[in-house]
Amino acid sequence: SNVDDTSPLTISAASSLTDVLSEIADEYERENNESIEINFSSSGKIAQQIIRGAPVDVFLSADQRWMNKIEEQNLILKNSRHNIVGNQLVLIVPKHNRSNVHVEDLKFKDGKIAIGDPDSVPAGTYTQQALKKIQLWEEMHGRTVFTSNVRQVLAYVESENVHYGFIYASDAKISDRVRIAEYIDKDLHKPIVYPAAVIDNKKNQKRAEKFLTYLQSERAQQIFHKYGFQEVINTR
Amino acid sequence: MMHSPFWLSLKISTIATLIVFILGIILARIISRKIFPGKSLIESILLLPLVLPPTVIGFGLLYIFGQKGWIGSLLMDWFGIRIVFSWIGAVLAAIVVSFPLMYQSATAAFSNYDQNIENAALTMGASKVKVFFTISLPLAWPGLLAGLVLTFARALGEFGATLMIAGYIPGVTETLPLAIYFAVESGHMKEAKIWVLVLLILGLSSILWLNWWTRRNMLTTSKE
Amino acid sequence: MMHSPFWLSLKISTIATLIVFILGIILARIISRKIFPGKSLIESILLLPLVLPPTVIGFGLLYIFGQKGWIGSLLMDWFGIRIVFSWIGAVLAAIVVSFPLMYQSATAAFSNYDQNIENAALTMGASKVKVFFTISLPLAWPGLLAGLVLTFARALGEFGATLMIAGYIPGVTETLPLAIYFAVESGHMKEAKIWVLVLLILGLSSILWLNWWTRRNMLTTSKE
Amino acid sequence: MLKANFSKQLDRFPLNVNINLGNEIAVLSGPSGSGKTTTLNCIAGLQHPDDGFIQLGGNVLFKGKQKPAPVQNRKVGYVFQNYALFPHMTVKKNIEYGAKDASLTSQLIDAVGIDHLMNKYPAQISGGEKQRVALARALATQPNLLLLDEPFSSLDHQTKVQCQQELVRLHKLWKIPILLVTHDRHEAESLGHRILHIEKGVLKEDK
Amino acid sequence: MLKANFSKQLDRFPLNVNINLGNEIAVLSGPSGSGKTTTLNCIAGLQHPDDGFIQLGGNVLFKGKQKPAPVQNRKVGYVFQNYALFPHMTVKKNIEYGAKDASLTSQLIDAVGIDHLMNKYPAQISGGEKQRVALARALATQPNLLLLDEPFSSLDHQTKVQCQQELVRLHKLWKIPILLVTHDRHEAESLGHRILHIEKGVLKEDK
Numbered sequence A: 001s002n003v004d005d006t007s008p009l010t011i012s013a014a015s016s017l018t019d020v021l022s023e024i025a026d027e028y029e030r031e032n033n034e035s036i037e038i039n040f041s042s043s044g045k046i047a048q049q050i051i052r053g054a055p056v057d058v059f060l061s062a063d064q065r066w067m068n069k070i071e072e073q074n075l076i077l078k079n080s081r082h083n084i085v086g087n088q089l090v091l092i093v094p095k096h097n098r099s100n101v102h103v104e105d106l107k108f109k110d111g112k113i114a115i116g117d118p119d120s121v122p123a124g125t126y127t128q129q130a131l132k133k134i135q136l137w138e139e140m141h142g143r144t145v146f147t148s149n150v151r152q153v154l155a156y157v158e159s160e161n162v163h164y165g166f167i168y169a170s171d172a173k174i175s176d177r178v179r180i181a182e183y184i185d186k187d188l189h190k191p192i193v194y195p196a197a198v199i200d201n202k203k204n205q206k207r208a209e210k211f212l213t214y215l216q217s218e219r220a221q222q223i224f225h226k227y228g229f230q231e232v233i234n235t236r
Numbered sequence B, C: 001m002m003h004s005p006f007w008l009s010l011k012i013s014t015i016a017t018l019i020v021f022i023l024g025i026i027l028a029r030i031i032s033r034k035i036f037p038g039k040s041l042i043e044s045i046l047l048l049p050l051v052l053p054p055t056v057i058g059f060g061l062l063y064i065f066g067q068k069g070w071i072g073s074l075l076m077d078w079f080g081i082r083i084v085f086s087w088i089g090a091v092l093a094a095i096v097v098s099f100p101l102m103y104q105s106a107t108a109a110f111s112n113y114d115q116n117i118e119n120a121a122l123t124m125g126a127s128k129v130k131v132f133f134t135i136s137l138p139l140a141w142p143g144l145l146a147g148l149v150l151t152f153a154r155a156l157g158e159f160g161a162t163l164m165i166a167g168y169i170p171g172v173t174e175t176l177p178l179a180i181y182f183a184v185e186s187g188h189m190k191e192a193k194i195w196v197l198v199l200l201i202l203g204l205s206s207i208l209w210l211n212w213w214t215r216r217n218m219l220t221t222s223k224e
Numbered sequence D, E: 001m002l003k004a005n006f007s008k009q010l011d012r013f014p015l016n017v018n019i020n021l022g023n024e025i026a027v028l029s030g031p032s033g034s035g036k037t038t039t040l041n042c043i044a045g046l047q048h049p050d051d052g053f054i055q056l057g058g059n060v061l062f063k064g065k066q067k068p069a070p071v072q073n074r075k076v077g078y079v080f081q082n083y084a085l086f087p088h089m090t091v092k093k094n095i096e097y098g099a100k101d102a103s104l105t106s107q108l109i110d111a112v113g114i115d116h117l118m119n120k121y122p123a124q125i126s127g128g129e130k131q132r133v134a135l136a137r138a139l140a141t142q143p144n145l146l147l148l149d150e151p152f153s154s155l156d157h158q159t160k161v162q163c164q165q166e167l168v169r170l171h172k173l174w175k176i177p178i179l180l181v182t183h184d185r186h187e188a189e190s191l192g193h194r195i196l197h198i199e200k201g202v203l204k205e206d207k
C-alpha cells in the first residue's frame, strides 16, 4: 500500500546542502503547493536515523557509502536512487596568501593541512584518494589535522591556524576569508556525487519521487550551480 | 513566531528543567537518605550521562526512542507520540543531559542541613509531606537553586543529542544552538552572531530571573 | 600506550579538574562572601559557558587562543606554548566547559553552613588561611565534592570544543569522546562500542574513587 | 498517662527507664551525659529503645519488635535542648507551624514575652529569646504529653518565673503528663509533683 | 586589663557599655535580650560597636572609625552561648585546635571530666558535654581575656562546681580579666569579684 497523505514531505539531507536545498525547496513548495520539512545533519547521522526508523521520505547523501548502507538494508524504494549533483575538490588558503600554491608543492612548503576525517567526511575521503595518487599522503603525515566536517576546515584556514585546507568548491563559497588556490584534478579521485533516494516508508512515495525528479530538473540544477555545485553526467 | 528558535528553545528548556527539577529532587531525596549496598554505584551511574558526549547519548536515545526502538514503538502505538524529529525529542535530550547536574546538586543539598529540624517539625504533628515542603525543601534551597540554574543553562545549550534525536528541521526542531550551528556551518556569520547574542541574553536573563525570583519567594534564611 | 585515548582522556580531565576545582573554590569563596552591586550579573556571566554549545565555545577559543588570536600569539611568542592542535587545547576546552559546574556548586557550598563556626576558630587565634583550610573547606565539602565530581565527569565527556581547538589528530589529541565520535561517524560501530565502554568504566570508577577517597580522608561529619 | 518501661544500650552504659506518669509534672535531673535527652528522644520517637514499651493514654508508641508509632502521630510536645527552631521561618511562623488555636498562641506569645520578636528570624534573636520561642512553639501544639529539656536554662530569674507560671497554668488546664529536665534544684522542688533522678542510665524516683 | 567604653544601636534600644576590668572575674547578668551576648561579641570582634573604644592591656582592639583589630589577633578566649563546636572534628581535635600547651590541655580535659569523649564528634555527645568541651577549648588557648556566655547553664550541680573550681584555679594562675555571663545568682555571688548588671542595653555595676 502506498498512502500519500497531507503530512509534510520530510527530506533528510547532508548539511553541506543546507542553503541550496532550502532555496530549491522553497521554490518547489511555491510551485507545487507542497509542504516540505528538511532535516539537515551529517550523512552518517542521517543514515543512522533512517535505520532507526526516523520518518524520512527522501535522503540526500553527500557520498555513496551511506546510501549504499541504506540500500543494503532494503530501506530505499527500488530504482529511486539517482545521483543528483556533483562537486569538485579545491585547495584553499587564507585570503591574503597571494602566492601561487599547487597541491604538488605542499611537500616543499611548511604549514599544517586541514582535511575532513577520511573515514567519516566525504570530502576527506576524496582528498585522501587524491593525495595518495600523487604520492603525497604519507609525506603529509604529522602535518594533517582531521576535522569532523568541512566547516571546521574553513574555520582553521580562516583563522590561519592551518595554512591549507581541502574542501569542496561549493563550501569555499561560504567564506570570504579564504581563497581557492587550485581546483583539484577530478581524475585523482572517484567522482564526487550526491546520491538521493526515496525511503521506503510506505508513505508519501509519489510525492517523494516527484520531488526527486524536480531535483534533476533544469531549474533545480541552475540553483545548484549558483551555489557552486556541478552537474553529474552519469545519474545512476 | 512561536516556532522561532528563541521561543522553541525557551519552551523546550523550561519543560525539560521542570521535569528534571522535580525528578532530581525526588530521586535525590529518596536515595540520599537511604543506606543500602550499591548506593554509591547507583549514584555514580546516575551521573554517567555527563561523561558521554551528547552525540553518543543522542545515538542511544535514537535506539531506544526511535520508531523501531522498544520505548519509541510503544509510545507510537499506544499514544501516537513521535519522539524522533519532534520537539518532544529535544525535550528528552535536554532532560537526559541535564539530569546529572540536578541530581548531584540536590544530593549535596539534602545532606547539608541539620536534620534535627525536620524531627522538630514531626513532633509538632506535621506529616512527612508537609515536612518535606515546609522544612526540607527550603533548607536545601541554596543547593537546589544551584542545580536548577545549572539544569536550565545546560538544557538551553544542548546541541549534540538534540541534533541526533530531534534532527535539525528548520521551523520545527530548530533550537537556538542548532540555529547557531547551522548558521555557522553555512557561513552565515552575522546570523550566527545574532543567535549567539540571543542565546546569551536568554541564558543570562533567565538565570538572573531565577535568582531574583527565588530570593524573593523562598527565603531570608540567615543561618543559625 | 600513554597516547591512547584512554590515558589521554584521563590526563586531560585530571589536569582540567584540578585547575577548575581550585579556581572555582577561590572565585566562589571570594565572590560569595562579598556583597557588591552587579554581583548577580557577574555570577550569571560565569555560568554562560554552560549555555553555549561546546562547538561555539570551541570557535571562540580558536579565535582567541589560535596562532593569530591575541592570547594565542602571546603565549606562542613568550612561552612557546601552542594551544591549538595540542592536548593543552583540550585541557583549555575542558576547563571552560566545566568551570560553571564547579563555580555554582562551590557557591552553594560556601553559603550553606553556620558561619559562626569560622568565628569560633578565629577567636582561637587561627589565621584566615588556617580557618579556610581547617573549617570552611571541610564544612563546605559535600557541595565541593558534588562540584568536583560534576567537573571531572564533564571534562571527561567534553567533545565539541575540544574537537575545534585541539583538532582531531590521532595519537595526539584523540580523547575518548573524539575516538567514539569518529568511530561512529565512519560506521565502525564495534570500535565505537568498545570506546564507549572504556569511557563509561573510566567515568564510573573515577567517580566511585573520588567519593570513596574523600569520604575516607575528609570527614565523618555527622551534622550537629 | 505515660507508661514507659524500656532499655537501650548507650555507649558506656545501658539506659533503663521505668516511668509511670499520671497527669502530673515530673522533674528529671541527673549528671551531664546520664541519659536524660536520650530518654526524652525515645518517648518522642526520635530514637528507639532496644526493647520494652512506651504507652501514652491508650496509644502504644513503642512495643518490642513492633513498628514504632511515627513521630508525627505521637502528639508529644518537645522543647529541644538546642531549641531546633526553623531557621528559615520568622518567630511567628515557627510558633504557628503546629499551632492549633490562634487565641492560645497569641496568649502564649504574651506570657513568655516575645511579642516584639514576631517578625525576626531565629538567627536574629538572643539565646534566651530562642528558648522562649521553642517553649511557645511546643505549647502551641496542645500536645498530650510535654517533654521539656532544660527549657528555662538560659533565662534570667524574672523571665524564668513568668514562663514557669505559664507552664503551671496550662498544666492545670490541660491535665497532661509533663516531663521536665532541669539541673536547678529550686526549680525542681517548686515545679515538680514528682522528682526523678537518673544516674548512668539508671532512673530512680527521689522520695 | 580590659577597658571598654562603646555604644551600639540595637534593634529596640542602644547598647551602652562602660567597663573597666582589672585581672578579676566580673559577672554580667541581666534579662534575656538585654545585650549581654552582643557586648561579648563586640569585645571579641565578631560584631563592631558604632563608636567608642575597646582596649586590652596595651592593645587597642577597637577605636572609633579606625579599622578594628582582627579577631584572630585579639587573644580573647570565648565560650559561645551555643558552643559553636567544630562539627567535623572530634572532641580532641576541637580542643587541640587552638591549644598552646599539651599538658595544660590534658589537665583541662580531666578537670571538666570529658576524657572519655575524646574520639566523639560534637553530634554524638550530650548538651552538657558539649558545653564542657567548649569551655576546655577556650581555656586551652591561654587567652589574655576570657569571655564566658553562660558556660555552666547545662551542667548538673556537681559538674558545675568542678568546672567553676577549675576556672578559679586558672584565674589565680593566669591573672587575666574574665567576663562571665550568668543568670544564676548563687554562681554570680560565689565567683564574681564584681557583679555587673545590664538592662535594656544599659550596663551598671551592682554595688
Ligand SMILES: Nc1ncnc2c1ncn2[C@@H]1O[C@H](COP(=O)(O)OP(=O)(O)OP(=O)(O)O)[C@@H](O)[C@H]1O
Binding pocket: D123, D124, D125, D126, D127, D128, D129, D154, E010, E011, E012, E030, E031, E032, E033, E034, E035, E036, E037, E038, E039, E081
Ligand atoms: N543577629 C541579630 N540581629 C538582630 N538583632 C539581634 C541579633 N542578635 C540579637 N539581637 C537582638 O539584640 C538584643 C540583644 O541580644 P543579645 O543576644 O545581646 O541578648 P542577651 O543579653 O545575650 O540575651 P540572652 O540572655 O537571651 O542570651 C536582643 O533584643 C536581640 O533580639
Ligand SMILES: Nc1ncnc2c1ncn2[C@@H]1O[C@H](COP(=O)(O)OP(=O)(O)OP(=O)(O)O)[C@@H](O)[C@H]1O
Binding pocket: D010, D011, D012, D030, D031, D032, D033, D034, D035, D036, D037, D038, D039, D081, E123, E124, E125, E126, E127, E128, E129, E154
Ligand atoms: N548521637 C549520639 N551518638 C552516640 N552517643 C551519644 C549521642 N548522643 C548522646 N550520646 C551519649 O549518650 C549518653 C547520654 O546522652 P544524653 O544526651 O541522653 O545525656 P543527658 O543526660 O541529656 O546529658 P546533658 O545533661 O549533658 O544534656 C552520653 O554519654 C552521651 O555521650
Ligand code: MOO
Binding pocket: A014, A015, A016, A017, A041, A042, A043, A044, A062, A121, A122, A148, A149, A150
Ligand atoms: O555534512 Mo556532510 O555528510 O560531511 O556533507
Ligand SMILES: [Mg+2]
Binding pocket: D036, D037, D038, D081, D149, E126, E127, E128
Ligand atoms: Mg541533654
Ligand SMILES: [Mg+2]
Binding pocket: D126, D127, D128, E036, E037, E038, E081, E149
Ligand atoms: Mg545571649
